[in-house]
Amino acid sequence: MSITEIPRQYDSVQVEERWYQHWMQKGYFRSVPDDREPFTIVIPPPNVTGVLHMGHILNNTIQDILVRRARMQGKNALWVPGTDHASIATEAKVVQKLRAAGIKKGDLSREEFLQHAWDWKENYGGIILEQLKKLGASCDWSRTRFTMEPTMSEAVIDVFVDLYRKGMIYRGLRMINWDPEARTALSNEEVIYRDVSDKLYYVRYPIKDQQDYVVVATTRPETIMGDVAVCFHPDDPRYSGLKGKKLIVPMTGREVPVIFDTYIDMSFGSGALKVTPAHDINDYEIGKRHQLEVIDVFNEDGTMSEAAGLWVGEDRMLVRKKAAAKLAELDLLEKVEDLMHSVGFSERTDAVVEPRLSLQWFLAMDKLATPALEAVMNDEVRLIPSKFKNTYKHWMENIREWCISRQLWWGQRIPAWYYGPGEEDYVVAKNEEEALEEARKKTGKSGLSLAELQQDPDVLDTWASSWLWPISVFDGFSDPRGRDINYYYPTQVLVTAPEILFFWVARMIMAGLEYRGEVPFRDVYLTGIVRDKQRRKMSKSLGNSPDPLEIIAEYGADGMRVGMLISSSAGNDILFDIKQCEQGRNFANKIWNAFRLVKGWEIRPGNNPDNQAAVLWFENKLKRSVSELEQQLNDFRISEALKQLYSFVWDDFCSWYLEFIKPAAGQPIDEATHGASIRFFEVLLKLLHPFMPFITEEIWHYLLPRAEGEDLTIAPWPSQHSWDDSTIEKGEAAKDIIGKVRELRNARQLGFKEALPLYVQAESLKDYEAFSPIITKMGKISEFKAVQEEQPGALGFISGTTRFFLISQESADPAAERERINAEMGRLQGFLLSVEKKLSNERFVSNAAADIVERERQKQADAQEKLRLLEQQLASLN
């Protein structure tokens, strides 16, 4: 192939599409259990409502790197893809879509609605997975799972029934978080608290049979109609006279008692709290202590209920303003202050969450949490970075019951059947038949019919299926002794965002331990959050997330992968900058052009001895690099690994090695050097492949003729060998000399056209012999030889502890030269001083490790030698 046939710029678009097809067609990502060591990752299933955003890119690129490397290492690598039904998020989406079409959810039957939801899932649910293919994700697509497919739902139901029978799941009346928009209960984890600026209203509550009133501060005048008492601190002298008095609730005229409770903060507001047990968790507790009634003034959609008596059917937020106005009108509003306080919002709908008393299903967490905490504390599950261990511990030690029921339709329906109006008139069973049987047993009525049973209308929290994911993707519930579950479980790594450490990771560990007796994964790699330049989290709703597909189209998937990872250490947020993708693309182009160079050479037989030193140098350096990269990847220092590889390829391979061996224009290269270079390139491609799968596979096939199926994706990972440091050092010394020649040429504006003589002050050239042709070539040296005597007028420099003279026709400027030397000497003297200070310190010599002291001595000797040489040089100028 001639170089002119290869385009100067790498075109990612056509390459990437082609190779992904090929890999799929070859089935390289497929995995079935065999004798090899498994390496398994289960994807954090994206929501079916999702489209690919930058967070997914980061996350899935890391997973792909780990899986591809494992595959090349000869492990049986499996990456299981799938999606999550995302109960509340999807239901909200479907409701929204129906509304746009003029259909109200309430007008549909459950079955009709679910049909719409399934349609929606069929149409949009797979989009995100298709997008992952563009990224190069090497998932086994034949194993794609969905959290609401039949076997997965069965697992959820089985687990529910099991936990119910173990007494860990129960039904109860609790104050829960209510989302009035989605009209469902939420778990604590689904409530996001934000500080908002609000008004604090000081309302006058008249004292019964007196002309006086008490001032009560509240942020929620719309709940006044639900007041059942006014509470003070028992030690508050301002209000001790109110004992036994009744107060009149404004606007309603209702009489409520004055009560006292130590819960009250005397310093807040007026030290008086209106007690509304239906709408505040603390009020509810107070209400229980004082046997107060509960007046729920809201409907489930957040409008005022009949019980409120006022503004019935109007939204609570609107009523807040109206109530304030009304109070002012009645002269019962003393003043209004601004107040910053935190308010809970629904994670999914962003509606203001209302505390609401309702009958829900709960899962007790304490028994599950104990072993799951233990597993992380003793590193059976390693969190990376480990700083998350503390957070995890804190959460697990303060864990509370999990509200698992949702007043929605899209999800696994709660397997409870009711046969009567009583609180205990229900059974929990895996299906209708079993439920009927149980109900007959429980009631003693053998004639009980299915028609008399009413299944609970609610569904389970999405996470009630997600927490089983690492088990259920391998059918570990339906077939607990199956080959898949026993081979692939526990998985190796979970890669996810720290935000769902509790939602998901902790619960998976619990489920794994409860149902498999084994943790679900060994390592949890927690990525950072992708933010924009203003440090805002990238999200679709903010509109600040670029479309990954557009980035792929412009910079290539390889370029984006590199850009995303180049500065993203584990657990640290990353500020996304498109410049980094550009850097990634440029890197791809660099590799492409290195390939063009190597491929474009004409080859002649033989072995050019001039190149041997370069080949040896690079060979050893490559071995060292392989070893270092291996270490980095084992430690999950993925970004570091990439950076190191990047600079190894760009600097050492392209800028140095290829320049070392590059023949003069139009000249052929010797076969031996060329062969070695191809082998080096192959190793580099292998190392690069997990990071940049497409371009490496493309070049792999052009580099050498390959047999059918001899693809890089399944090529063996480079094995590790020992290397020789002294060989590497020789090359580094040559680089230093060349660099210094260039520096001089630049500083003295000598240009690079004219060849100049370079002399070494030494007995012979022997130390530089091997690299002599290379130094000559790259420094544009006309004559490289050893001399003993001073070279007056030459441009001198020191490399290592040896003096060099660059002979130039341009007369050296002695003043400038002196200045340069003096500056250098100044620096060296400072350095020497610090070294000598250390060495003269007896405590250093006696306390520091022997090799450290020895190193310091070496430094001292080097510095002294250099100083001596510089003095010589200075002297020669005079």
Add this chain to the structure above:
RNA sequence: GGGUAAUUAGCUCAGUUGGUUCAGAGCACCGCCUUGACAGGGCGGGGGUCACUGGUUCGAAUCCAGUAUUACCCACCA
């Protein structure tokens, strides 16, 4: 209120066990180069008191304490 971390060049970030002049990378910037791989490039360069104050140590960007600022997590105040 409790917790976890961060603070290093103009920007974004590395810096693993305290030990080589260890103060680094990329981007940005400046000079030179239309060199037969690559201008999406090459060669060279400038730029930082490692937030601050103390301490430990022979030795601190690195360990400890405090201060300031920032971010996130958890809890939550009417």
